[in-house]
Amino acid sequence: xxxxxxxxxxxxxxxxxxxxxxxxxxxxxxxxxxxxxxxxxxxxxxxxxxxxxxxxxxxxxxxxxxxxxxxxxxxxxxxxxxxxxxxxxxxxxxxxxxxxxxxxxxxxxxxxxxxxxxxxxxxxxxxxxxxxxxxxxxxxxxxxxxxxxxxxxxxxxxxxxxxxxxxxxxxxxxxxxxxxxxxxxxxxxxxxxxxxxxxxxxxxxxxxxxxxxxxxxxxxxxxxxxxxxxxxxxxxxxxxxxxxxxxxxxxxxxxxxxxxxxxxxxxxxxxxxxxxxxxxxxxxxxxxxxxxxxxxxxxxxxxxxxxxxxxxxxxxxxxxxxxxxxxxxxxxxxxxxxx
Ligand SMILES: [Mn+2]
Numbered sequence: 202x203x204x205x206x207x208x209x210x211x212x213x214x215x216x217x218x219x220x221x222x223x224x225x226x227x228x229x230x231x232x233x234x235x236x237x238x239x240x241x242x243x244x245x246x247x248x249x250x251x252x253x254x255x256x257x258x259x260x261x262x263x264x265x266x267x268x269x270x271x272x273x274x275x276x277x278x279x280x281x282x283x284x285x286x287x288x289x290x291x292x293x294x295x296x297x298x299x300x301x302x303x304x305x306x307x308x309x310x311x312x313x314x315x316x317x318x319x320x321x322x323x324x325x326x327x328x329x330x331x332x333x334x335x336x337x338x339x340x341x342x343x344x345x346x347x348x349x350x351x352x353x354x355x356x357x358x359x360x361x362x363x364x365x366x367x368x369x370x371x372x373x374x375x376x377x378x379x380x381x382x383x384x385x386x387x388x389x390x391x392x393x394x395x396x397x398x399x400x401x402x403x404x405x406x407x408x409x410x411x412x413x414x415x416x417x418x419x420x421x422x423x424x425x426x427x428x429x430x431x432x433x434x435x436x437x438x439x440x441x442x443x444x445x446x447x448x449x450x451x452x453x454x455x456x457x458x459x460x461x462x463x464x465x466x467x468x469x470x471x472x473x474x475x476x477x478x479x480x481x482x483x484x485x486x487x488x489x490x491x492x493x494x495x496x497x498x499x500x501x502x503x504x505x506x507x508x509x510x511x512x513x514x515x516x517x518x519x520x521x522x523x524x525x526x527x528x529x530x531x532x533x534x535x536x537x538x539x540x
Contacts, residue, residue, distance in 0.1 A: 206392035209353045213341055217350075217357040220322050220338035224358075226257030228294040233314070233334075235306040236265045237455045240272065240376025240411065245299040245324070245347040247275035248369035252351070252360050263289035265308030269456035274410055275369050287313035295320050298334040300347040302327035303507065307334060324350050327508055328498050342509070345390035348373025352393055364401030371397045371407055379463065380412070384511060418451035425451070426461060426476075431529075436536045437472030439465040442525060445481030466490040473497060473532055477525045480516075485524040489513040500535050504528065 209217070230253055234242030242264075250260040261280035262268070268281055282289035290296065290313050298307070298314070302325050305311050314321070314334055321335025326344040329337070344350050348370045355362050362370070374394060378386045381394065398404060422443075429442040441462065448454065458478070465474035472495045476488040487504065489497035490512055497513045506515020517524045 206389045207356075207396065209357055210341075210343070213339060213344075213350070213353055214357050216339040217354050220324075220336075221354065221358055223295055223320055223322065224253065224256065224258060228258050229292065230258050230260040230295045230297060231290055231293040232260055232262050232297050232299065233264055233301075233307060233310065234299045235301045236308040238264055238266065238269060238272070239300075239456075239459060241346045241348055241373035242300045243269065243272040243275050244369045244371070244373030244376070245351045247272075247279055248348060248351045248366045248373070249297065249299065249324075249354070250279045251363065251366045251369065252355055255363075256360065261289065263287075263310070265310045266455075270454065271411070271414060271456055272372065275365075275372060278365070286310070290314065290317060293319060295322070296335065297321075297338075298323045298325075299351075300325055300327070301334055302340065303330035303332050304334040305332065324354075326350060328510075330507065343387070345385040345387055346373040346377035348377070349390060349393060352397075362397075362400050367397040367400035367402050368407065371402045372411065375407060376411060376459075379460075385509075416453060416457065418453040419457040422447055422451040422453055422457065423461060423464075427464060430465065432468060433533065434470060436533055437470050438475070438529070438532050438536060439468050439471045439473075440475040440477065440525070440529060441465050442521060443476065443478040444521070445479040462488045462490050466492060472536055473500070475528065475532065477521060477528070479521040483518060483520075485517050485519060485521055487515045487517055487524070487528055489515070495536065500532065503531065 232246045234246055246262050253260040261282045264283045287310055307314055322338040323333050323335050324338050325340045326347050329340050339350055352370045426441050426443050432439050462474055462476035474490040478486040489501050491497045496510045498507050498510050501507050501513035501515045504515040504517050507513055
């Protein structure tokens, strides 16, 4: 049974064999992921960088925003050139973009990536967009995380998964599944997690690093944001708001906001949960979460965003109160419409 679960689906295997033809020793490879890299973006980059290095390629990371401090443990021995900006995209033979369906998720690197003439490969598990960052090497929404696809890449190519690689892949999988609780926690995802434990991952150590290393400010900020909770019980809509100065006030980083919206989703009867974060530059970041049949990928697209059926995001121009009123009103009609 476990063996069946672990076998790489045929379509995925073919896709991996196809893009792996570009993995020739000596090639300089830039790896990138989305703005405010999460555990999956960082874990996938860390794992793939180590895998490529082990086969004689020369990978470095270049992200649109700094590597989150909480994932520093994944960066040891990985060349991170994010601080050089788009300069770090010059003089490479290959670009691999991880965990992004739409090139615009590369933030200030978007224009430079569009202009790159070297081969660009996308490895992702989001719903496909019509503006990908390059040739879609593999985009499989059945994968619980992009890290699962990195795991499969190692398996298909027969490349060794060392303990640091196992930890990086596990980080992507455990964070994207909300600690193996969300709907994307497939039997295969858990079978791979078992393999990663066998390869040297200590689950308690990972839990401590990822979920129990919060700065006090994160909890204080959480108390503040949770105080803004609004609930429309009738429609199953819950929402939270965050002021532009909150990060500074509580001395925390954007990465400390991960999971905040889950508290709104955790309220009984919630079908859609929203977090409105004023970025202070005339834009509001909206995080969408859902349960059951509600597809927030469809809803987020109304605002130029997208992602997954149960977790999506969008960047909306306007003042916090205006954006919130507009999105909440639209969400009410969206939830009222027959599925
Ligand atoms: Mn992901």
